[in-house]
């Protein structure tokens with residue numbers, strides 16, 4: 526990315542970026558040039574790719590042709606100009622509080638008008654080594670203001686316990702922080718609007734490992750469109766897009782994908798597969814493999 530020499534241009538750019546930030550837009554992507562020399566957006570994970578309200582169907586989505594959706598801009602002038610309020614705060618509790626304050630009584634996407642009771646920010650240890658990321662709050666979470674407190678949450682608790690951990694030791698959040706009506710899949714624009722806040726949470730918590738729960742979470746975090754069968758069973762190197770940790774020694778997290786607990790409730794035969802994913806995570810974290818499984 527070329528540096529911008531002209532002070533006037535830099536100032537104009539800073540003003541424009543501040544304006545976007547006030548609208549809740551934090552991430553900027555470079556457009557690829559196509560062969561004709563004009564710019565084009567590479568998009569593929571559209572709402573149609575994730576629109577099934579059936580978790581079973583959502584878990585095993587067919588592969589789409591193109592894979593990577595958006596490439597976050599390199600560390601460049603944009604990043605310097607879009608420093609977040611928590612950027613230099615080393616206390617993770619204070620930093621998360623600033624992110625929560627920035628979110629405010631969010632009206633950035635249409636979910637705020639579609640029956641949400643409250644924003645479900647995230648819960649757990651702000652210095653957790655392990656973070657779970659789901660899709661979005663359901664009815665119970667919307668009522669209680671905490672992620673994964675309903676039936677899927679009970680199963681997630683059991684999964685965490687089977688790993689030899691307590692819920693309070695990990696951090697749990699979602700891609701979108703407001704309940705989509707009727708528990709529908711969050712739409713592309715909703716994920717795009719909300720995920721910068723998740724990226725900032727991740728940059729503050731600095732987990733060693735992130736577990737993406739289900740295809741929607743995985744695809745949003747990784748910007749990869751692939752079926753669960755391809756997403757699972759390996760680690761990805763993950764750096765939160767558009768958010769920088771205050772700790773320069775943090776080199777990002779390992780990210781693993783497993784089935785969403787709601788899917789496992791519908792198809793318990795897949796629990797063994799999910800347990801394999803969690804064992805891979807435990808090994809990475811140096812956790813002892815317990816005898817009992819989930």
Ligand code: URA
Pocket residue numbers: 659660661662663666671672673674677678699787
């Ligand atoms: N499903 C999710 O994806 N997140 C929750 O918080 C609850 C259910």
